Amino acid sequence: MITKRIIPCLDVKNGRVVKGVNFEGLSDVSCPVELAKYYSSCGADELVFYDITASFEERRLFTDILTRVAQNVFIPLTVGGGINTLDDFDRVLKCGADKVSVNSGAIKNPQLIKEASLKYGSQCVVLSVDVKRVDGEFLVFSKGGRENTGIEAISWIKQGVELGAGEIVVNSIDTDGVKNGFDIELLKLVCEAVSVPVIASGGAGSIDHFIELFNEIPDIDAGLAASIFHFGEVEIKELKKQLKENNIRVRI
Amino acid sequence: MIAIVDYGVGNLFSVKSSFNYIGAEVIVTGNAEEIRKADKILLPGVGAFEDAIAKLRSTGLDKVIIEEAKNGKPIMGICLGMQLLFEKSYEFGEHEGLGLLSGSVVPMKGVIKEDLKIPHIGYNALIFKKNHPLFKYIKDGDYVYFVHSFYAKDCEDSLLATTEYDKELTAIVGKDNVMGCQFHPEKSGEIGLNILKAFCEM
Numbered sequence: 309m310i311t312k313r314i315i316p317c318l319d320v321k322n323g324r325v326v327k328g329v330n331f332e333g334l335s336d337v338s339c340p341v342e343l344a345k346y347y348s349s350c351g352a353d354e355l356v357f358y359d360i361t362a363s364f365e366e367r368r369l370f371t372d373i374l375t376r377v378a379q380n381v382f383i384p385l386t387v388g389g390g391i392n393t394l395d396d397f398d399r400v401l402k403c404g405a406d407k408v409s410v411n412s413g414a415i416k417n418p419q420l421i422k423e424a425s426l427k428y429g430s431q432c433v434v435l436s437v438d439v440k441r442v443d444g445e446f447l448v449f450s451k452g453g454r455e456n457t458g459i460e461a462i463s464w465i466k467q468g469v470e471l472g473a474g475e476i477v478v479n480s481i482d483t484d485g486v487k488n489g490f491d492i493e494l495l496k497l498v499c500e501a502v503s504v505p506v507i508a509s510g511g512a513g514s515i516d517h518f519i520e521l522f523n524e525i526p527d528i529d530a531g532l533a534a535s536i537f538h539f540g541e542v543e544i545k546e547l548k549k550q551l552k553e554n555n556i557r558v559r560i
Numbered sequence: 561m562i563a564i565v566d567y568g569v570g571n572l573f574s575v576k577s578s579f580n581y582i583g584a585e586v587i588v589t590g591n592a593e594e595i596r597k598a599d600k601i602l603l604p605g606v607g608a609f610e611d612a613i614a615k616l617r618s619t620g621l622d623k624v625i626i627e628e629a630k631n632g633k634p635i636m637g638i639c640l641g642m643q644l645l646f647e648k649s650y651e652f653g654e655h656e657g658l659g660l661l662s663g664s665v666v667p668m669k670g671v672i673k674e675d676l677k678i679p680h681i682g683y684n685a686l687i688f689k690k691n692h693p694l695f696k697y698i699k700d701g702d703y704v705y706f707v708h709s710f711y712a713k714d715c716e717d718s719l720l721a722t723t724e725y726d727k728e729l730t731a732i733v734g735k736d737n738v739m740g741c742q743f744h745p746e747k748s749g750e751i752g753l754n755i756l757k758a759f760c761e762m
Contacts (some may be wrong), residue, residue: 309680309702309724348749353683379577384705384747404573429607431679431707474679492710503677529682559683559703 311557312522313353313530314544315507316537318343319432321360321368322430325538340373346372347537350544352383355560356409356477356532372404378404380540386434387444392416397424401432409434409477412450415457415464421442425472429505435473437465439443439494446494455479461494462501469502474503477532479509486537490521495528505529515550522556562760563598565614565641566590568579570606575638578616578746582753586762600759601628605640609649609665609710613657617653621747623657629660634737634762639654640732642740643712651710660738663715668708672726676755679709683748684723684731692720692734702747703740704731704755711742 318325324338344355357377359370367390374475377384388409389401397408408428414420414435425433439461440451445462465476478498480491490511508521509532518531534540548558562579564572568757579586579602586602587594603625605612616622629635633694637645643730646657649665657658657665668678683703686712688695704723718735736750739759745752 310680310684310706352568378574381754382578382579382581382746383749401571402573403579403616404571406574431681475681505677505681 310373310529311559312355312528312551313507314351314518314547314558315354315530315532316347316355316544317354317356317358317509317532317534318538319358319534320370320373322366322416325422341376343382343538344377346385347541347544348381348389351548351560352382352544353530354386355381356386356388357405359387370526371399374400374403374405374472388434388436391420394423394427397432398429401428407432407434407475410473411436411438412452414468415448415450415459418467421468421471421473425474430472430474433473434475434477435465435468435490436477436479437461437468438479438481438511446497449481452534453479462497465498469504473504475505476528477507479511483511484509486511489513489517490531492521492524495521495525499525499527505508507532509533512542515547516543518542518547518551519554519556522551523554537539561598562586562593562600564588564600564602564604565595565621567612567619569612569615569640570604571602572604572734574744574746575604578756579760580754582757582760584756588625589634590619591619592620595621595624596628599633600762601625601635603635603637603641603644605638605642605644607640609643609651609657610653611711612645612654613649613655616644616658624671626658626660629658629738632737634658635739636759637740638746639708639742639744643740644713645738645740646715649710661712661715661718661733661735661740663712663718663733665710667710667713668729672736676726679707680725680729681707684692686721686723686733687722687728692732694720694732694734694739694755695708696758696761698751698758702751704745704751706731706742706743708742711731711753729747
């Protein structure tokens with residue numbers, strides 16, 4: 309059977325990984341290529357790159373970086389950030405991305421999901437959703453979690469899958485950054501609602517949180533995190549070892 | 561020199577990069593002469609079977625590949641490229657393949673348990689069925705990265721490895737000089753690179 313996937317997420321700005329990283333033995337800790345190689349050698353199953361730049365010039369730099377990563381790292385690469393059109397898909401796929409993650413761009417224009425999945429296949433289209441509880445309801449937020457769209461999260465995710473999204477990244481704004489564990493309640497609802505792979509994001513602070521995630525929700529496919537990996541609070545090698553000891557299938 | 565066949569299907573960047581990374585000389589080409597001149601042929605492919613085989617036929621590359629295979633040149637198909645090597649596919653209709661391997665490509669739907677997700681996406685373990693030079697640098701139980709909704713069956717004579725997803729599904733095939741991987745070696749980390757390396761050495 310397929311393994312659970314562990315996915316580090318790297319935010320890239322001006323050709324550098326931001327949010328700070330501190331690894332011993334890496335000559336340049338904010339170099340995306342170095343970090344990607346390092347994670348791949350530690351057993352990361354996939355990598356996600358978020359382009360958090362805004363200008364055209366910086367975007368070109370991002371695609372240069374992506375090309376270099378794809379020439380050196382041979383695990384699936386997902387790219388997100390600023391994906392609003394089919395041209396954006398084309399731009400990052402040509403540089404070696406395997407999947408493209410859409411968020412605000414799909415909220416603005418849901419047909420983007422459909423057009424992209426018809427052109428590149430569903431396996432290529434990842435719908436990333438930022439969710440927050442508001443008055444007891446799970447609502448979708450856009451623009452990096454800053455803007456309440458008022459859209460109910462589960463219905464949006466279902467719609468995304470119907471339009472052709474092949475994978476869902478669920479980022480809980482409520483648990484993100486708190487390091488108190490993944491948002492099990494929300495993730496369970498998503499897993500019950502759709503039959504495509506679901507990737508949990510937001511809240512991981514320790515190895516135990518990953519064990520809890522996979523034990524509580526056997527249907528969840530992957531756990532994604534950023535700073536806890538970058539800061540070495542959770543080492544992927546050790547994480548996978550402990551997952552295996554807890555009878556959770558991982559690639560070692 | 562390995563010719564990666566470019567027939568307008570899918571993104572060849574990662575396949576090319578992975579061969580470059582292991583130090584193999586590759587050329588991405590849709591030119592019949594260049595394919596004939598190469599020592600080995602790599603047939604990639606992403607997308608729909610019908611579309612892919614139509615493109616191979618319309619460019620005449622189907623004949624080139626079949627001839628070169630019959631001349632004994634090592635050929636490897638990846639993912640849809642592997643499926644194209646078979647006689648037939650039942651992906652949305654019935655389509656004839658290159659016929660270099662016996663067997664057919666059929667949907668997973670209705671074969672595996674209903675609660676399992678299709679496509680089969682993720683890392684899954686190889687179960688070796690026969691020994692083969694492609695396995696030179698890998699071992700039984702190694703994980704490789706799959707993304708597919710259809711699989712090859714009735715291919716016992718070429719079956720080299722399977723993977724378990726409720727049922728055992730065809731993962732690697734090989735008969736004489738014609739080989740194929742259902743998964744993506746160019747996306748399977750070290751293990752995948754080791755399969756490509758073994759292919760280069762054949």
